[in-house]
Amino acid sequence: LIGWTYQVGISTFWVMLITLLGNYAVWLLVYKQLRVVSEETASETISSFLGQGKDRLIVVLSAVITIVFVGAYAAAQLLAGGKALYAIFGWDYSLGIVVGAVIITVYCFAGGIRASIWTDAVQSILMLFAMLLLVILGVQACGGLDSLWTQLGEIDTKLLDPTPNTKFGFLPFAISWLVQGLGVVGQPHIMIRAMVINNPEKIGLTRNIYTLLAFVFVVTAIGVGLTARILIPDLAEIDPELALPQLAIKMLPPIWVGVILAGIFSAVISTADSQILSCSAALTQDLFPQIAHSYKLVKLGTVFVTVITMILALANNQNVFASVLAGWSALGSSLGPLLVLRAWRQPVRVPVALAMMVTGVVVSLIWRFGLNLSSDILEILPGMVASILVYLVGSRLIFYRA
Numbered sequence: 001l002i003g004w005t006y007q008v009g010i011s012t013f014w015v016m017l018i019t020l021l022g023n024y025a026v027w028l029l030v031y032k033q034l035r036v037v038s039e040e041t042a043s044e045t046i047s048s049f050l051g052q053g054k055d056r057l058i059v060v061l062s063a064v065i066t067i068v069f070v071g072a073y074a075a076a077q078l079l080a081g082g083k084a085l086y087a088i089f090g091w092d093y094s095l096g097i098v099v100g101a102v103i104i105t106v107y108c109f110a111g112g113i114r115a116s117i118w119t120d121a122v123q124s125i126l127m128l129f130a131m132l133l134l135v136i137l138g139v140q141a142c143g144g145l146d147s148l149w150t151q152l153g154e155i156d157t158k159l160l161d162p163t164p165n166t167k168f169g170f171l172p173f174a175i176s177w178l179v180q181g182l183g184v185v186g187q188p189h190i191m192i193r194a195m196v197i198n199n200p201e202k203i204g205l206t207r208n209i210y211t212l213l214a215f216v217f218v219v220t221a222i223g224v225g226l227t228a229r230i231l232i233p234d235l236a237e238i239d240p241e242l243a244l245p246q247l248a249i250k251m252l253p254p255i256w257v258g259v260i261l262a263g264i265f266s267a268v269i270s271t272a273d274s275q276i277l278s279c280s281a282a283l284t285q286d287l288f289p290q291i292a293h294s295y296k297l298v299k300l301g302t303v304f305v306t307v308i309t310m311i312l313a314l315a316n317n318q319n320v321f322a323s324v325l326a327g328w329s330a331l332g333s334s335l336g337p338l339l340v341l342r343a344w345r346q347p348v349r350v351p352v353a354l355a356m357m358v359t360g361v362v363v364s365l366i367w368r369f370g371l372n373l374s375s376d377i378l379e380i381l382p383g384m385v386a387s388i389l390v391y392l393v394g395s396r397l398i399f400y401r402a
Contacts, residue, residue: 022181
């Protein structure tokens, strides 16, 4: 988000606000249902919840999708950590990626999903503190908010344009970002947390706290991106995703640079460890359930997933934000619609469920990598629409045949 804001300016605020609205809608409509129904069906993973004992194929396909795309998402997090170490210490990206993978492995070995939730809470506080510190100092260095605004306009008036210039106009672009927020429903590493919350009645309070903190974080991240555009203008031709660590180096004494680095690594680890645990669960509980009760084999599965994720990160030639969007969209398009239907106890036949997942993935990937239209309309919109259409058409055909 910081690097994207550095490039395009204040329009990212409206985009992120729309995304948060989509997130909030999922909290309202799905989280409690998922918590209740997953307990009724004794589901321990998202894949097992989607299958609900109806067919092994649903579990296997959703587990494969989870491993592939959550793994790619985790690889993007490792790449972000590698970039941070490169910016601050001058280390090669690859070394930073390996260091991040080792730290994440230790986290995963130290505890399961509940330990991950507790560490995420602590790391979120550190991240928020680091961002608040940097944005306050950055605005001061720019001469205040009025001066910040003036200088952005002098660099490029497009940075002050509240709506991005896209091929199909702002409305379809905005709708696709709203759907991007709704796409949280297809993220196994996030939705599993709704399944393990100890009391469904606490979901409302949790929702409000999350939304407030997420809004504050988005505002501070955008502020960091805007101040970095003024204070470090040459990054536009190098790598805008280095804006956060480079701004810390420019603005802060070494000890506070360390705090910012800790904040960046907290962001990386708090996301990646949850993702790797989700992939590991999909591998050892859904694909190969016969090894689920072997402690050593489960841990070996975690190491295997981490190594594959590290290799993907080392081979990644995209920017972090693009990789995250691609993984998020594929998961939201394929798993999201089916999860909503399951949470609301809607009947879905096995062939229809399989077709929904495959269609969502294929349309999402074609939209981004085949048609190259994701910069105008995010691929999750056509991907989710296609998956829902498959459900509507498939269910109607089965009804008529019956």
